[in-house]
Amino acid sequence: MGLLTDLYELVMADSYLRHGMNEPATFDLFIRGLPSNRAFLVSGGLEQVLYYLEHLRFDDAQLDYLASLGLFSDGFLNYLRGFRFTGDVWAIPEGELFFPLEPLLEITAPRIEAQLIETFLLNTLNFQVMIASKAARVVLAAAGRGVVDFSPRRDHAADAAMKVARASYIAGCTGTSNVLAGMHYGIPVYGTMAHSYVMSFADELSAFRAFARDFPHNAVLLIDTYDTLQGTRNAMAVAQEMASRGHRLRGVRIDSYESIDELAALSRRVRAICDEAGQTEVQVFLSGDLDEYRIEELLERRAAVGAFGVGTRMGTSEDVPNLGGVYKLVEDSSGPKIKLSTGKATLPGRKQVWRVRGNGGAMHDTIALREEPPPPDATALLAQAMAGGRTITQDSLEAMRGRCHDRLAGLRPALRDLHTTPQPPVGLSDRLQDLRDQMYRTNAGQDAEKRERAKKKTRRRL
Amino acid sequence: MGLLTDLYELVMADSYLRHGMNEPATFDLFIRGLPSNRAFLVSGGLEQVLYYLEHLRFDDAQLDYLASLGLFSDGFLNYLRGFRFTGDVWAIPEGELFFPLEPLLEITAPRIEAQLIETFLLNTLNFQVMIASKAARVVLAAAGRGVVDFSPRRDHAADAAMKVARASYIAGCTGTSNVLAGMHYGIPVYGTMAHSYVMSFADELSAFRAFARDFPHNAVLLIDTYDTLQGTRNAMAVAQEMASRGHRLRGVRIDSYESIDELAALSRRVRAICDEAGQTEVQVFLSGDLDEYRIEELLERRAAVGAFGVGTRMGTSEDVPNLGGVYKLVEDSSGPKIKLSTGKATLPGRKQVWRVRGNGGAMHDTIALREEPPPPDATALLAQAMAGGRTITQDSLEAMRGRCHDRLAGLRPALRDLHTTPQPPVGLSDRLQDLRDQMYRTNAGQDAEKRERAKKKTRRRL
Incomplete structure (x- = not known):
């Protein structure tokens, strides 16, 4: 499965290696918005992701094929020969309900490792969550x-x-x-x-x-x-x-x-x-x-x-036959990161999602920075599933099913309706909100500056 | 992949074995109708089907699992232990255009073999044809x-x-x-x-x-x-x-x-x-x-x-995310077979599809009985791909791609339109039409008789 990836992941990874860009980085995998007629999402596919990460290798036949493409540096092919995934994984357990923008999975690993796994993770989780x-x-x-x-x-x-x-x-x-x-x-x-x-x-x-x-x-x-x-x-x-x-x-x-x-x-x-x-x-x-x-x-x-x-x-999830989960950089060695594009915004930093349950199946989630103290009576949705490339715990299928049964049984009527797409009951903590706003201002400035600088450089050359 | 099948295929097969119902039978795999906005279908997936049929076995772990279900007879489990697919396959080659009701695949094999492979064949061909x-x-x-x-x-x-x-x-x-x-x-x-x-x-x-x-x-x-x-x-x-x-x-x-x-x-x-x-x-x-x-x-x-x-x-073939191909008995040792239900009719007997190409990309197909002589200037769409469980020939991927390129290049404008679902250019030969009509009359009578007989028997008992 090592090569079940888009070619560009390998191409970018080779370039990062050549430029020494392999510092630890954190990526969030999340869904941007609820599909039509969906009030919630159900976590699924984590077990397959953990298995993949533990067993990801590149064998001789794969390396020979990659070499035959005439694209990659010897240094990169050697890097792949000894590849092991060494990162940490936090995740919302399978069978749990979750909502858009909440990190279903958070990967912290050397940037190249984190990059190489993107396609497989999206392929696996987009599908099982959808189903x-x-x-x-x-x-x-x-x-x-x-x-x-x-x-x-x-x-x-x-x-x-x-x-x-x-x-x-x-x-x-x-x-x-x-x-x-x-x-x-x-x-x-x-x-x-x-x-x-x-x-x-x-x-x-x-x-x-x-x-x-x-x-x-x-x-x-x-x-x-x-x-x-x-x-x-x-x-x-x-x-x-x-x-x-x-x-x-x-x-x-x-x-x-x-x-x-x-x-x-x-x-x-x-x-x-x-x-x-x-x-x-x-x-x-x-x-x-x-x-x-x-x-x-x-x-x-x-x-x-x-x-x-x-x-x-x-x-085939006929009315919604695909799910647009994405995988985005949220932190690297220089600190929290953010993407600005309209409609494609990301939330910076390593995070936790806190769920508070009220009467009659009421439910409210707060996405917060990982180091923030929990809100009163809140339960954490993300749990660490892998440390240093080793799986920590693995739920049984029956445990996942029991979790989902419990959540569906307690669901309030508005979220049980099959014909609407309600506003997800999710907010940001004050600190996350502040960090995002502050980064938005700073980055918007920096991006404008990058654009200006780029223009000047180009003008000089053309 | 032997157990990638709906349970009922195994259950029915066991029953057929117990009742000695394992005479040769012929099944057609075909698509009932064009999905919305589709003017034609493209054959795909045959290579995977042939590989599956050649390699289909049931190993000890699989047989132990089946035994653990407490459903199957020892005779059937023994039958599976020595299972080999021994049948013949005729098929429309990959990359060829085809239309509803035309047999994409025709299997002739002992009934139990032909039954056991249904789910995998549909899973493989429905998907690759759709894509x-x-x-x-x-x-x-x-x-x-x-x-x-x-x-x-x-x-x-x-x-x-x-x-x-x-x-x-x-x-x-x-x-x-x-x-x-x-x-x-x-x-x-x-x-x-x-x-x-x-x-x-x-x-x-x-x-x-x-x-x-x-x-x-x-x-x-x-x-x-x-x-x-x-x-x-x-x-x-x-x-x-x-x-x-x-x-x-x-x-x-x-x-x-x-x-x-x-x-x-x-x-x-x-x-x-x-x-x-x-x-x-x-x-x-x-x-x-x-x-x-x-x-x-x-x-x-x-x-x-x-x-x-x-x-x-x-x-994900977003606008048509699934294809309703079916697999139906068309002939057994007693002769051609037909299914009568409204909207679910089948065409009896072993068949060939003859294509006549005219000017300006005109194309007309005639579904005929296998033994009929070809119409003038017609090309046969179905070719034998497997005999006695052995693959006869296997196109290269480039050959399939070349075939499809050739067909698309010659397509007349009405079939290139992306927004309509035209009437497929397909007819039945006179002999096939006659056989179907005659069987329809006879079978309708027999079915009515079966119903009557069943009613009488039941009345006697109740």
């Missing part, structure tokens, strides 16, 4: 019902399928259809049958019977291949046969619909047929192009549903 | 100017960054910023400096000078850190210094803008400053949230630009 934030909305919409990730066939290649399963599980999904993610991350896996299975037998009832015999403990029957109500009755017949053998049908699934209205009504009729057959424990499972908006509509229309399968629209 | 199709639009909009993939930091995790570089290169991009993709696929890599580099020096001119000394053969200077016109003049001063040392400045880059109008005008002023300084060979390079729509606007507004860097919006 965890999307999945949290789906979980909120489902209002306590199960949500299973069904997205692998539409995710953006293999790694995305793995990370969607992971990030959506952190956000509160109950599991995934992705078997490799189940094995690799220990996430519960779900899945039963496709329409093609039902069609492969002489009739629907034969298909259901075969399946119930083959998987007596995990049978969810897909009831909409031919006629959904008749499919439900067939499923009930099989449920009774299973009961006579001491087994229990777990559920029935509806995967196709003309409209949300129709699906909601259909689910109630299916529920009624199950209940009339005495199968009150059988879950009705809905799937097919669902997302938080459709789930909300289904429940508003009193759909009778126990759990949802959610695929494409969650796995 | 190649998006990138082809960007390349068309750029009208001969270079386009470089700048997307890694916003792509959906690591594998997506690799496959975006690959698929966009096939579609005609000139290269990528992704160094690992450069190494792995032999794609040209590009990249120079970020704003942070310029800001790390005492002033812009010092930064440009350092960079020009360090990279005398590959210098593209980022000119918009402070004041773009002054940045251009600084770049010209450095270009003259380089010339005096026998080197040549390759380009200047503008990465930020308030509006497309402003960027177009700015690019002309930058071009003029370069030309006045005698640097007519210096390229103006534009980047920053670009896509085919913005590139088209820029050129309509007479932007002076030599090449584009295109990232987020291409790498």
Whole structure:
């Protein structure tokens, strides 16, 4: 993964090395603003970042390739040969809610190390935060019902399928259809049958019977291949046969619909047929192009549903398919740094984010300088995750999921709304505000001076 | 990658094995309809599919995990232990244009083998086709100017960054910023400096000078850190210094803008400053949230630009962030198969697609049964890529790229339009049409009969 980077990171690093510019520097990774219809973001991907930083090396094949480009100095290639990441990492733990401008990750390392890792960090965190934030909305919409990730066939290649399963599980999904993610991350896996299975037998009832015999403990029957109500009755017949053998049908699934209205009504009729057959424990499972908006509509229309399968629209975060996280220098050996451009401002210095929780899920964050004392009753969001290139602690996936569950459970109504983009409940400490304003004035002056100086120099030469 | 599959594929496969349902079957992978604003699709991802099929195995760790789920029969786990894909693959080669309903891939294999590979095939092909199709639009909009993939930091995790570089290169991009993709696929890599580099020096001119000394053969200077016109003049001063040392400045880059109008005008002023300084060979390079729509606007507004860097919006196919390819049974040992559901119809039997090219880029495709004779002057789109589990031929990436270049160059104006979704120029052969109609009538009858039979059976039991 060492070369999973934009070329310019390596080019700039080579130049910094040649010019002896390798003093310690601190970079913030943060999101500039909330995407449309997002009230909060969910941290995700830190574990992969720490693993990458601990294992980042450049092997002979990679160095030979870089040398073949005819771009790099021998000194730089030698530097890469012995490369180890030696820096410190502070981060907002996975599963925690956070907001724009808050440093999700803060890296302090020799400038070249900090520069070389930029692309991978952004690639990893932009994606997992986007998916965890999307999945949290789906979980909120489902209002306590199960949500299973069904997205692998539409995710953006293999790694995305793995990370969607992971990030959506952190956000509160109950599991995934992705078997490799189940094995690799220990996430519960779900899945039963496709329409093609039902069609492969002489009739629907034969298909259901075969399946119930083959998987007596995990049978969810897909009831909409031919006629959904008749499919439900067939499923009930099989449920009774299973009961006579001491087994229990777990559920029935509806995967196709003309409209949300129709699906909601259909689910109630299916529920009624199950209940009339005495199968009150059988879950009705809905799937097919669902997302938080459709789930909300289904429940508003009193759909009778126990759990949802959610695929494409969650796995590609369809309404917000990319997240603009950035990675900016905030401090170097000369002190705090700031970027001035309109709409691209950064916050100077090493920071901490303090969260104060109030009644009814009220929540307010203050971004402060690291050395400031905590405000009363405040909890720190950033924790040190790595020191000198070594990971300090690593949450379990269940701990991350528990954290997110806790935060979502306590969320105040304004932040649960799926259709607005509220002002984030975030402020700056007085000291950070003062430092920024003061640097803004000074730097604006210096930049103007740099511009003037540059103009004069150029004029002299032209 | 064996377990990168939805659980239900394994569950159904186990059931098929128990019931001896493992006769040869043929599945089509195809796209149901054109996404909004797409006039054609570009084939991509076949090489990864063939590699997967040749190497698909289930090792002890995977089998232990599957056994731990308590779902699968010993017979099935033993079957997986010796698994090899033994089937045939026909496919539309990468870089070729194709349309909905045309089989992009056709698999003939024992039913269980064909079932187990569904998720991976869809994951791979849905994504690479989506990206190649998006990138082809960007390349068309750029009208001969270079386009470089700048997307890694916003792509959906690591594998997506690799496959975006690959698929966009096939579609005609000139290269990528992704160094690992450069190494792995032999794609040209590009990249120079970020704003942070310029800001790390005492002033812009010092930064440009350092960079020009360090990279005398590959210098593209980022000119918009402070004041773009002054940045251009600084770049010209450095270009003259380089010339005096026998080197040549390759380009200047503008990465930020308030509006497309402003960027177009700015690019002309930058071009003029370069030309006045005698640097007519210096390229103006534009980047920053670009896509085919913005590139088209820029050129309509007479932007002076030599090449584009295109990232987020291409790498996540922002306006169409997922593609609904499906994988359906079309033939088994009992003959051609068909699915009836409204809006989900399939075309029965093993097929070939015949393309006839006319004057002025006219193009018409006929989907026919495989055994039909070719129409006059027609070229076959599907070629056999694998026989008995062994890859027959493998195009080079350059061959795929050349194919796509050739097809895009000959495209008629209606298919080049970026803002419409025309009716695809595709028809069915008379024989395929007849077979489908006949099966539709017969199957509709059989399905009704299945439904009736199912109802009677159920009634008897309830």
